[in-house]
Amino acid sequence: MKAILKAAALLIAVIATGAATVALVKEDMPDLAVPDAPWEQGTELDGLVYYTTDQVIESGDILLDEFRFKDGVFQSAMCQIYCDFGWSDYKTWQDGETIHFYAVTRCPDAPHTVVFMGKVVDGKLSFEGTWTTRRWYWTHQVNVIGEGTTTPTAAHLAES
Amino acid sequence: MTPKSGKEILPLVGKFFALLIFILLATWGAHYIRDALNLEIMPRNEQGVHRAVMLGTVAYVFLLALPFVPGAEIGIALLTSFGASIAPLVYAATVVAMMLSYVIGLVLPTATLVKLLMFLRMRQAADLIARAATLPADQRVGMLLEEAPPNIVSLVLERRYIALAIAVNIPGNAVIGGGGGIMMMAGLSGIFAPVPTLIAILIGVSPVPFAVFFFGA
Numbered sequence: 001m002k003a004i005l006k007a008a009a010l011l012i013a014v015i016a017t018g019a020a021t022v023a024l025v026k027e028d029m030p031d032l033a034v035p036d037a038p039w040e041q042g043t044e045l046d047g048l049v050y051y052t053t054d055q056v057i058e059s060g061d062i063l064l065d066e067f068r069f070k071d072g073v074f075q076s077a078m079c080q081i082y083c084d085f086g087w088s089d090y091k092t093w094q095d096g097e098t099i100h101f102y103a104v105t106r107c108p109d110a111p112h113t114v115v116f117m118g119k120v121v122d123g124k125l126s127f128e129g130t131w132t133t134r135r136w137y138w139t140h141q142v143n144v145i146g147e148g149t150t151t152p153t154a155a156h157l158a159e160s
Numbered sequence: 161m162t163p164k165s166g167k168e169i170l171p172l173v174g175k176f177f178a179l180l181i182f183i184l185l186a187t188w189g190a191h192y193i194r195d196a197l198n199l200e201i202m203p204r205n206e207q208g209v210h211r212a213v214m215l216g217t218v219a220y221v222f223l224l225a226l227p228f229v230p231g232a233e234i235g236i237a238l239l240t241s242f243g244a245s246i247a248p249l250v251y252a253a254t255v256v257a258m259m260l261s262y263v264i265g266l267v268l269p270t271a272t273l274v275k276l277l278m279f280l281r282m283r284q285a286a287d288l289i290a291r292a293a294t295l296p297a298d299q300r301v302g303m304l305l306e307e308a309p310p311n312i313v314s315l316v317l318e319r320r321y322i323a324l325a326i327a328v329n330i331p332g333n334a335v336i337g338g339g340g341g342i343m344m345m346a347g348l349s350g351i352f353a354p355v356p357t358l359i360a361i362l363i364g365v366s367p368v369p370f371a372v373f374f375f376g377a
Contacts, residue, residue: 007267018252082203137249
């Protein structure tokens with residue numbers, strides 16, 4: 001019995017040390033850096049929906065998304081479908097006619113963090129973003145860029 | 161030692177280039193399969209990939225820990241599919257599998273182990289353990305080297321931790337039980353202490369995952 005306990009303790013120690021080592025060794029990737037600016041709680045984009053066409057930098061995949069703004073919060077339709085991200089605060093600052101915005105959204109059920117940062121000029125929204133997943137054994141990141149307007153494209157209409 | 165003639169060197173050079181071509185083709189093939197499977201991790205499939213990685217890792221640990229079961233292929237498949245980012249996990253899982261096998265050999269009575277392997281329909285592994293059970297503990301590791309020259313056997317027994325680290329890492333060790341069989345036998349023998357064994361395994365299984373981690377894409 002004593003030998004079994006000793007063996008179990010050894011195995012637990014090996015597994016725990018292995019998991020801790022993996023977690024320490026894995027390379028972290030920072031989320032998209034948001035520059036210093038006079039960011040304030042966003043309201044300027046409330047009530048608007050932007051239909052965006054996005055490109056994943058790593059794979060070249062084209063994705064269709066909807067950015068929804070209301071009552072100071074933001075939602076990406078795609079994030080909502082994939083992981084039920086819900087609504088998140090968005091921040092803005094205005095530079096003449098340009099509205100800069102960013103939003104940090106997190107999936108409640110999985111370790112995904114998505115950062116969207118962009119601007120709206122003359123009704124056209126453009127953005128860049130990172131989608132980062134921090135599992136205990138690796139960190140994975142996808143970079144995305146995109147643009148859109150409040151008018152859905154034929155592709156958006158076909159998809160909806 | 162007499163210098164080798166041109167006729168003797170030529171086949172060696174031929175073998176070397178054949179090996180080089182094989183490695184290049186294998187590398188190209190691995191990349192081709194990876195591209196064909198389109199294993200780009202995207203928001204839509206990340207959860208599925210995560211589940212597959214966890215399932216694959218658990219299967220890898222248990223299969224690798226079993227004698228005569230070629231579990232290493234799962235680790236290689238993970239490394240091929242996900243590259244450097246998965247290397248720490250594959251390394252840790254390999255160490256856990258080896259230590260699991262060692263602990264099973266260390267703790268379980270041989271009769272129980274034979275019954276367990278028979279239950280799993282692993283006749284070859286059960287035979288190996290049953291044969292080992294008839295020998296004194298300190299002769300069980302040497303049993304794996306029945307066909308080896310005497311100087312190799314004495315080297316293994318004198319420098320047993322170095323030999324263990326090398327043995328679990330040698331391609332083709334499946335013939336004598338694979339990593340799982342070697343480690344189970346090491347546990348059964350009672351001549352391998354846990355901590356030095358762990359250190360030997362930490363070093364022994366490191367080359368492939370470390371190479372992928374530091375030099376892989």
